Amino acid sequence: DQQVKQNSPSLSVQEGRISILNCDYTNSMFDYFLWYKKYPAEGPTFLISISSIKDKNEDGRFTVFLNKSAKHLSLHIVPSQPGDSAVYFCAASPIQGAQKLVFGQGTRLTINP
Amino acid sequence: AAGVIQSPRHLIKEKRETATLKCYPIPRHDTVYWYQQGPGQDPQFLISFYEKMQSDKGSIPDRFSAQQFSDYHSELNMSSLELGDSALYFCASSSLAGPSYEQYFGPGTRLTVT
Numbered sequence: 001d002q003q004v005k006q007n008s009p010s011l012s013v014q015e016g017r018i019s020i021l022n023c024d025y026t027n028s029m030f031d032y033f034l035w036y037k038k039y040p041a042e043g044p045t046f047l048i049s050i051s052s053i054k055d056k057n058e059d060g061r062f063t064v065f066l067n068k069s070a071k072h073l074s075l076h077i078v079p080s081q082p083g084d085s086a087v088y089f090c091a092a093s094p095i096q097g098a099q100k101l102v103f104g105q106g107t108r109l110t111i112n113p
Numbered sequence: 114a115a116g117v118i119q120s121p122r123h124l125i126k127e128k129r130e131t132a133t134l135k136c137y138p139i140p141r142h143d144t145v146y147w148y149q150q151g152p153g154q155d156p157q158f159l160i161s162f163y164e165k166m167q168s169d170k171g172s173i174p175d176r177f178s179a180q181q182f183s184d185y186h187s188e189l190n191m192s193s194l195e196l197g198d199s200a201l202y203f204c205a206s207s208s209l210a211g212p213s214y215e216q217y218f219g220p221g222t223r224l225t226v227t
Contacts, residue, residue: 032214043117043203043218044156089155093214100146100158100169101205101216 003027004092006104014112019077021107023090026071030092034101035064035075038087047088048075080111115140117219119204125225126194134189134222138206144168145187146216147179150201162187163209194226 162181
């Protein structure tokens with residue numbers, strides 16, 4: 001039972017354009033959502049997060065949008081850069097505290113020069 | 114800034130052997146999490162510790178055990194290894210004093226069971 005789903009295994013975007021990565025979840029108990037970036041042979045790197053009480057959080061080139069009614073969130077990267085090429089994981093946590101993260105399957109983003 | 118340290122980075126074991134993976138959290142982080150990532154899969158939560166006490170448990174086999182020590186480092190002990198245990202094992206840490214839902218991951222230990 002995949003509680004966090006990233007339905008696009010891969011995405012290819014031209015350098016300088018916007019990259020939009022999508023994520024859906026099924027568990028209404030999730031309160032926090034995070035995006036991680038992962039390069040081969042490295043651990044996931046925290047990018048940005050959002051609490052369920054917000055619908056948008058922005059940090060530099062990265063913006064995360066949350067639509068609670070649709071149980072959907074998205075990560076926007078603009079402008080996209082070649083160094084953004086990596087696997088992006090969406091993750092969710094039930095409540096603040098020592099809680100496990102539930103990950104999506106990941107989306108491989110490739111930025112073409 | 115100091116990051117999560119995991120050792121060893123690579124480990125090759127034979128079936129039925131035992132393995133011990135170590136994790137050193139970011140300084141002043143009080144919570145440690147272990148995740149297993151199989152080939153082409155998303156990371157799956159195994160177990161977590163807060164202040165040296167087990168705080169949550171996921172899909173961790175009975176052959177595995179873990180603990181957190183007084184210096185907050187953690188060890189994952191795996192016995193009677195099976196071929197299916199071959200995976201990347203990540204440790205993450207967080208601090209309940211900060212935004213604790215933000216977990217910071219180490220580089221992982223790649224375990225290969227032959």
